[in-house]
Amino acid sequence: MEIKNVTVAGGGVLGSQIAFQSAYSGYNVTIWLRSEGSIGRCKPKIDYLRETYLKTLDAMKTDPRAYAYGLMAQEDVTPESCEAAKAKVEAAYKNLKLTTDWDEAFGDADFVIEAVAESVEQKVAFYEELAKHLPEKTLVVTNSSTLLPSQFAEATGRPAKYGALHFANEIWSHPTAEVMRHAGTSDETFETTIAFASSIRMIPLRVNKEQPGYLLNSMLVPFLNAAEALWANEVGDPIDIDRAWTLGTGAPAGPFRILDIVGLTTAYNIGIMDPRSKDPSTVQYRIVSRLKEKIDKGELGLNAGKGFYDYGKK
Amino acid sequence: MEIKNVTVAGGGVLGSQIAFQSAYSGYNVTIWLRSEGSIGRCKPKIDYLRETYLKTLDAMKTDPRAYAYGLMAQEDVTPESCEAAKAKVEAAYKNLKLTTDWDEAFGDADFVIEAVAESVEQKVAFYEELAKHLPEKTLVVTNSSTLLPSQFAEATGRPAKYGALHFANEIWSHPTAEVMRHAGTSDETFETTIAFASSIRMIPLRVNKEQPGYLLNSMLVPFLNAAEALWANEVGDPIDIDRAWTLGTGAPAGPFRILDIVGLTTAYNIGIMDPRSKDPSTVQYRIVSRLKEKIDKGELGLNAGKGFYDYGKK
Numbered sequence: 001m002e003i004k005n006v007t008v009a010g011g012g013v014l015g016s017q018i019a020f021q022s023a024y025s026g027y028n029v030t031i032w033l034r035s036e037g038s039i040g041r042c043k044p045k046i047d048y049l050r051e052t053y054l055k056t057l058d059a060m061k062t063d064p065r066a067y068a069y070g071l072m073a074q075e076d077v078t079p080e081s082c083e084a085a086k087a088k089v090e091a092a093y094k095n096l097k098l099t100t101d102w103d104e105a106f107g108d109a110d111f112v113i114e115a116v117a118e119s120v121e122q123k124v125a126f127y128e129e130l131a132k133h134l135p136e137k138t139l140v141v142t143n144s145s146t147l148l149p150s151q152f153a154e155a156t157g158r159p160a161k162y163g164a165l166h167f168a169n170e171i172w173s174h175p176t177a178e179v180m181r182h183a184g185t186s187d188e189t190f191e192t193t194i195a196f197a198s199s200i201r202m203i204p205l206r207v208n209k210e211q212p213g214y215l216l217n218s219m220l221v222p223f224l225n226a227a228e229a230l231w232a233n234e235v236g237d238p239i240d241i242d243r244a245w246t247l248g249t250g251a252p253a254g255p256f257r258i259l260d261i262v263g264l265t266t267a268y269n270i271g272i273m274d275p276r277s278k279d280p281s282t283v284q285y286r287i288v289s290r291l292k293e294k295i296d297k298g299e300l301g302l303n304a305g306k307g308f309y310d311y312g313k314k
Numbered sequence: 315m316e317i318k319n320v321t322v323a324g325g326g327v328l329g330s331q332i333a334f335q336s337a338y339s340g341y342n343v344t345i346w347l348r349s350e351g352s353i354g355r356c357k358p359k360i361d362y363l364r365e366t367y368l369k370t371l372d373a374m375k376t377d378p379r380a381y382a383y384g385l386m387a388q389e390d391v392t393p394e395s396c397e398a399a400k401a402k403v404e405a406a407y408k409n410l411k412l413t414t415d416w417d418e419a420f421g422d423a424d425f426v427i428e429a430v431a432e433s434v435e436q437k438v439a440f441y442e443e444l445a446k447h448l449p450e451k452t453l454v455v456t457n458s459s460t461l462l463p464s465q466f467a468e469a470t471g472r473p474a475k476y477g478a479l480h481f482a483n484e485i486w487s488h489p490t491a492e493v494m495r496h497a498g499t500s501d502e503t504f505e506t507t508i509a510f511a512s513s514i515r516m517i518p519l520r521v522n523k524e525q526p527g528y529l530l531n532s533m534l535v536p537f538l539n540a541a542e543a544l545w546a547n548e549v550g551d552p553i554d555i556d557r558a559w560t561l562g563t564g565a566p567a568g569p570f571r572i573l574d575i576v577g578l579t580t581a582y583n584i585g586i587m588d589p590r591s592k593d594p595s596t597v598q599y600r601i602v603s604r605l606k607e608k609i610d611k612g613e614l615g616l617n618a619g620k621g622f623y624d625y626g627k628k
Contacts, residue, residue, distance in 0.1 A: 169564065176561045204559060205554040215550050215558035219569065223537040236529050240519040244529035247490045247517060248482065249572065251565040255533065258563065 001137065001188075003196055004028055007109040009126065011042030011098070014143055015115035017171045020049040021070055022113075025093035025200040030097040034116075039098050046096060053089045053172065057082045058275035070172035070201045106133040111196060113142040113165060123147065124155045131157035139189050141165040145217070150182040158182035164242050165193055168203070177202035178214040220258075221270060225257030225287070228267070232261050232286035238308040260307035264291055264300050315451065315503075319509055321346055321423040323440065325356030325412070328457055329429035331485045334363040335384055337406035339514040344411040345552035346419035347431075353412050367403040371396045384486035384515045387597065408456070418566040423598035425510060427479060429457040438459065438469045453503050455479040459531070462524050464496040479507055480528050494527040499571060515548035534572075535584060537603070541569030542581070546600035552622040574621035578605055578614050 006027040008019040015031065023029040033039050059066035061079040074086055101107050106112065112134070116126050123144070130140070140162045147292055151158035163185040168174040177197035181190045190206075197204040207214050215220060227245075230236050236244070243253025259267050269289040271277055276284035294300075296308070301307035320341040322333040329345065332355050337343040347353050373380035375393040386399055407581040413419050420426065425447070437458070439507050445456070454476045456463055467473035477499040482488040491511035495504045504520075511518040521528050527535060541559075548557070556568025574583050581606040585591055607623070608614075615621035 014623075113626055155425065174561070176558060178558065205550065205558050207550055207554075209547065209549045211544070211547075211549045214542060215555050216562040218549075219537060219540045219555075219559060220562070224531060224539045226533045226536045230525070230529060230532055231522065235519055235523045235525045235527075236519065236534075241529050241533075243492060243517065244492065244519050245533060247488070248530040249533070249565065250567065251563065253564065 001110070001139075001192060003110040003139075003192070003199075005109050006028070007032055007105050008113045008115055009094045009105075009130070010115035010117070011038055011045065012115060012117075013169065014047070014167055014171075015113075015285070016042055016045040016049060017113060017169075018143065018174075020046060020053070020092060020094060021171050021200050021202075023096050024053065024088055026088075027200075028095070029092075030099060030105050030109070032102070033098060035100060039100065041290060042098060045269075046093065048072055050093045051091060056088055056116050056172065057086050057089070062151055068173040069102060069175045069203075070289055072201075089305055093141045102129065103134040106130060106138070107135070109134065109138050111192075112138055112140045113143060114140065118144060120147060120151060123152055126181050127152050127155035127157075131155075134158075139192060141193055144168060145214075146212070148182065148212060149180065149185070150210055152181055153184055157177075160186040163189055164207075164214075165197060171202065175202045176216070177204045178216070179204050180205050180207035180210060180214055182210045224255050224262075224267065228259075228271075228287045228291075231256070232283055256308040260301040260309055260311075262301070263303065264295050264307055265268075267291055268295060315424070315453075315506060317424040317453075317506070317513075318342055318422045319344070319422055320427070321442070322427045322429055323419075324429035324431070324620075325352055325359065325552060326429060326431075327359070327483065328481055328485075329357040329427075329581050330356055331346040331483075332427055332429060332457065332481060333361060333410060334367070335516075336514050337410050338367065338385075338402055340402075341514075342409065343406075344413060344419050344423070346416070347412060348415055349414060352587050353414065356412060360407065360412075364403060364407040369399055370486065371400050371403070373383060382487040383489045383517075386515075386535075387613070392517035416443065416447040420444060420452070421449070423452050424447065425506075426452055426454045427457055428454065432458060432460055432556050434461060434465060437466055441471075443471035445469075448472075453477075453506060455512065457481060460526070462496065462526060463494065463499070464524055465499055467496055475503050477503055477507055478528075479511060480514055482530075485516065490515045490530070491518045492521050492530070493518050494524060494528055496524045513611060538569050538576075540571075540583075542601045542605075543597045545570070546597055546604050572624035574615040574623055576615070577617065578609050578621055580611060581605055598602075 006022045008015050009031045009032045011031045011033050019029050019031045033042055036290050054066050059078055061082045066144050075164055116122055140156055142164050143166055149164045153162050155163045164180040166178040168176050193206040205215055212219055227241050230241050231238055238256035243252040245251055271288040274284050276282040277288045279285055299306045305311050319539055321344045321357050322329050322337045323346045325345045325347050331342050333345045347356055370382050371430055372392045374391055375396045404464040451500035454470055456478050457480055463478045467476050470476045478494040480492040482490050488621055493507050508518040525532055544555050545552055556570050559565055585602040588598050590596040591602045595598055619625050
């Protein structure tokens with residue numbers, strides 16, 4: 001099927017990025033928002049994205065390190081092509097529609113990307129209302145990081161035309177698109193979603209079965225947990241553990257550097273989801289206890305100026 | 315304590331590298347070998363190391379990518395200093411002693427690095443005989459990757475003067491030295507081992523408690539296992555899983571690229587150590603079964619020309 005009209009439901013950090021990148025790639029894009037208040041909060045995000053895309057394209061004219069995959073193919077970068085791409089940014093900015101009206105947003109949508117709050121209740125309510133406004137043709141995907149599409153397939157009323165499409169933050173320069181099917185997703189929906197991801201200059205990664213955490217987090221979580229266990233058991237300190245990883249694998253960052261970027265609060269919230277974290281005899285308990293100590297001291301990670309490393313006062 | 319005389323027990327791949335690097339760093343180094351046959355097998359390894367060190371130093375004169383941390387500090391690299399270091403290589407090669415004589419090897423040793431076969435029986439027998447020939451002053455460390463120093467502390471007859479010092483392969487360019495104590499290792503032994511590691515231009519990483527796998531493998535094994543589970547459960551294919559990791563973390567290699575380097579036989583041998591690998595209902599079983607299929611086809615990894623990736627016929 002041909003996709004022309006894309007609607008993103010939700011205008012948060014990711015929702016606005018997905019919408020802007022899709023508009024930059026030539027789709028007719030609408031952002032559906034729950035309220036006028038949400039529209040007010042979304043607009044500055046779109047302004048910021050316009051500015052970021054324009055600045056990045058200007059920087060790309062002379063600085064190879066500024067290259068962002070989502071903006072164009074590396075071999076196409078020239079001062080002229082960057083200047084031309086800036087016109088695409090302005091067109092995207094001008095054409096992007098924001099609305100709270102269900103029929104306006106969804107009545108003729110070909111592809112809907114749901115990026116509403118990570119709450120089962122809110123998503124179910126959204127999908128049930130959505131079903132009343134969508135034409136039969138429309139494919140729907142969720143960008144949820146932590147919830148599974150099978151939890152919502154029935155609520156959409158179109159399980160075969162429903163799946164997941166998961167983005168990383170700052171999608172113009174981190175172009176992974178994990179495309180995941182649930183048991184009822186049709187091949188056509190899966191393949192169309194993969195093609196759509198490519199068409200907005202993302203690198204699609206096929207997740208052929210439902211998997212909590214998709215591909216990346218399915219590896220990142222046990223890896224970070226193993227590193228946290230070494231620290232919580234006082235086997236090694238974060239600097240040495242990171243060095244073991246970077247020297248041993250050539251990676252640019254070790255687990256504690258990654259935890260500082262992810263944020264210790266997120267690490268703590270993932271940790272307490274493990275029931276063993278309630279039992280003082282386990283290493284999971286020691287991990288969340290030591291994370292909590294650091295959080296209580298305000299050592300939340302890179303954004304706070306201090307986490308496992310000291311980044312200087314913010 | 316001052317270390318002058320270093321004896322490496324065992325002349326395998328790692329033993330010969332540790333001995334050569336220690337001799338290059340100015341120590342009086344002896345390699346103890348079990349038999350004349352072992353001496354015959356060790357000598358070509360030493361010849362190869364001499365050649366490799368000389369070639370690397372020549373390359374370093376003009377090519378920054380040739381830099382090897384173990385040979386000198388990066389800021390000291392000049393054509394003249396590289397030429398001067400070649401004299402150190404020749405001196406190391408000339409002075410290195412190989413012997414099967416216990417008293418000659420150990421009678422005045424300050425520091426012994428045990429790098430004999432990874433067998434509990436062989437190591438116990440070695441340590442019991444060693445104890446009869448060592449002066450009281452000598453510190454002893456094991457380079458074992460998979461066995462723990464507490465398993466041998468008693469057999470050495472000097473538990474407080476015993477610990478572990480674990481190297482990576484090609485130590486002149488992969489300079490990690492994981493220094494691990496068992497519960498009875500004295501502070502002095504631990505700190506002296508760390509200082510010794512630094513003195514042969516390794517980067518010492520402190521492992522403050524006994525930990526199977528030290529720091530690096532304690533993270534690498536669960537990380538690789540998580541990736542293997544995604545593959546064995548048919549959630550994703552190796553290429554997409556690797557891409558998720560390299561795009562998501564900036565690492566130069568994903569888990570299946572690393573498995574190809576490590577070798578699938580090693581991955582399989584680690585896999586079957588897990589008792590769940592015997593139970594067909596588990597993912598561990600599926601992982602070792604699928605590894606076995608590839609091994610049976612000769613797809614053993616990089617060295618075989620094919621593993622998860624195709625490297626062209628060897």
